[in-house]
Each structure stands twice: as C-alpha cells, then as structure tokens.
C-alpha cells in the first residue's frame with residue numbers, strides 16, 4: 775500500500791474544522807472548499823456570521839435527522855408488504871411443487887418430478903430466506 779496516498783480523515787469533535795456558511799457542513803480546517811456543496815470556505819468574520827454559522831449547522835443537523843427518520847419510515851411501511859409478497863410466493867411455489875410431486879408419483883412421470891422438485895426447492899428457499907433474513 776502506498777503511504778503517500780491522501781485519505782479523507784473522519785471528522786472528530788476535537789478537531790477544529792471550518793463550517794460551510796452556505797450549507798453548514800463541518801469541513802476540515804485544511805479544506806479550501808466545502809465537501810458538501812463545493813462553495814469556497816473563505817470565512818466571513820464578525821458576530822453576524824457566527825450566528826449564521828450556528829443557524830446553518832442546526833439546520834443541517836435537522837435535515838440529516840429528518841432524512842434518517844424518513845428512510846426508517848419508508849422501510850417500516852414497505853417491509854410488511856414485501857414480506858407478505860415473498861411469503862405468498864414461497865407458499866405458492868412450494869404448494870405447486872408438492873402438488874406436481876404427488877402427480878408425478880401417481881403418473882410415474884420423470885419430467886414432472888424434476889419440475890416439482892425444482893419448484894419445491896425454490897419455494898422453500900424463498901421461505902427460508904424470508905425467515906432467516908438479516909436486517
């Protein structure tokens with residue numbers, strides 16, 4: 775690995791960084807441009823800009839929080855529908871496979887037996903994936 779390769783260092787609270795006065799993104803003090811919106815980080819000074827910076831940081835944090843909560847909500851809404859869909863698919867596949875299996879045994883049909891086994895396995899894998907899914 776190359777030693778000289780410049781990696782973006784993670785932000786930590788102890789490091790004094792520059793806050794973007796357009797979007798409020800906390801950049802590193804070595805950055806000349808905002809990582810987030812690419813505006814120049816030449817800071818305006820004075821008490822007004824201090825308030826402005828505080829405002830932008832608060833707004834940035836609020837937006838981030840809202841985004842996260844929005845994603846969570848969407849997932850929670852979407853998950854049961856998806857779960858139900860896969861569950862029905864698994865049941866239908868397994869059921870069809872089982873039915874064809876019985877048919878194949880009754881009629882001694884090899885091709886039907888192959889198809890039934892495939893359907894059964896597919897259905898079982900769908901159900902298994904549903905139950906043992908990692909969140």
Ligand SMILES: [Zn+2]
Nearest residue numbers: 794797808811
């Ligand atoms: Zn910015």
